[in-house]
Amino acid sequence: MRILIPLAAAAVLSFVTSCVAPPSAPRPPAPVAAPPVRLVAPPAPAAPAVVPIDWRDWPQTPGDWRYERTSFGSQASFGSGSTGAFRIECGNDRHVHLERPGAIGTAFTIRTSSMTRVLSVAADGDPPHGVSASLPANDPLLDAIGFSRGRFVVEQAGTPPLVLPAWAEVERVVEDCRG
Template sequence: MRIVPAAGLAALVVLAGCVPRVDAPPPASSRPIPVPVRTPAPTPAPPPSSDWRDWAATPGTWRYAPDARGGRATFGTGSPVLTLTCDRPANAVRLTRAGVAATALTIRTSTGDRILPAQVGPSGAEATLVPTDRLLDAMGFSRGRFVVEAAGAPPLVVPAWAEVLRVVEDCRG
């Protein structure tokens, strides 16, 4: 009877030889497997500040040109949005906010604010100051910028560059 178990064992060995050989898996491709990258959620824009010194500057640059009646400084990117003009014969400095029909202009500087009465003209709202008005000095010496506001228009946040004081000096003589 010992033959049966030996025959069974031999049959198992023969059957095991019929099983196909399993090779190792094919090598991974040469390209690296992409790993997902976590991107942080975008941070929301901060709310507008109530402090005008934090407001974004109005795009543009100052340009000065001498004039027969005095000097003229314009601010803007193409056509000027703000003009300071010396009118020596009238002993006046005119501040014009282009394209605005307002009867008052608010000027904000680092040393104070003032509301100026304005007349609506063909080029916009125009306020007139005497050349010795300290507001003109405050605009020129404001810490980096000053603001011109008019009802119904976005505020202009303009740099306090030398062109402002140059117009004033033209009128002061």
């Protein structure tokens, strides 16, 4: 009987193992869910540029002043690169000429921190290359331009305003004309 028990156990074991299904191929991993798509609202359209009411807050016209001696005195030109936007010149007549190349024949309005004045203009050059206003060298507007708090403005109907820095080149031309 001792032999019977191990034989019976082996028979039962072989029966049980024959009923078990063979191992199947490994299952593919479960699909990983993609991260949720974040919907982003499109950027709001840019607001139109608002020009401040006070001219002292307007952006400065790009460029620099350049001073030079000329055969008739001196001049200071403002602009960027080879493009001149404004010129202050001492003429042979001891007058200071404020010139705007390519401008139209409407009056200049000059704004400084202490004074505002409208100046009539005349065609400049032959043929006209712009317009200019002429002031005697001792005109107080010239001192107001040179000593304006950081900047002054040249406005003219039909053209964009020029917001110009009140640098030493401006006063240097005026002093050359007075001397």
